[in-house]
Amino acid sequence: MTGKVKWFNENKGYGFILGDNGKDIFVHYSEIREDGYRTLAEGEVVEYELMDSPKGPQAKGVLRSQKRGEDATPSVEAA
Template sequence: MNTGTIKFFNESKGYGFIKDESSNQEIFVHVTGLEDKVKQNDKVAFKVVDGKKGLSAVNVKKI
């Protein structure tokens, strides 16, 4: 599992980005990949998968 911080999340549109702590890369997250409700600056653990348009975060949980 990777860890990071929610950099941006738009609840009405259902997506956002996580800044990965280890790589400093921004990873897309869709509401369908969330296990907990998240907001900006939340610390999260997640798994990275190769999505349709690049890397996506799934199994996103607050830590």
């Protein structure tokens, strides 16, 4: 599934993804699949597996749809 990061609190290590179905999906930093410091930015598009938990839908195996850095957004250099 895919969705957009609604918000993510780095200090608390969790946030919510707005799923393509319009529902809020809980995401914990431990489910972000990348090396180093795991965080997400508001508005970032992610892919994930959806699982049910006692508190509602939760994202598992979260991956960025596009890597950060040069490939993510073309930069504008000052002349």
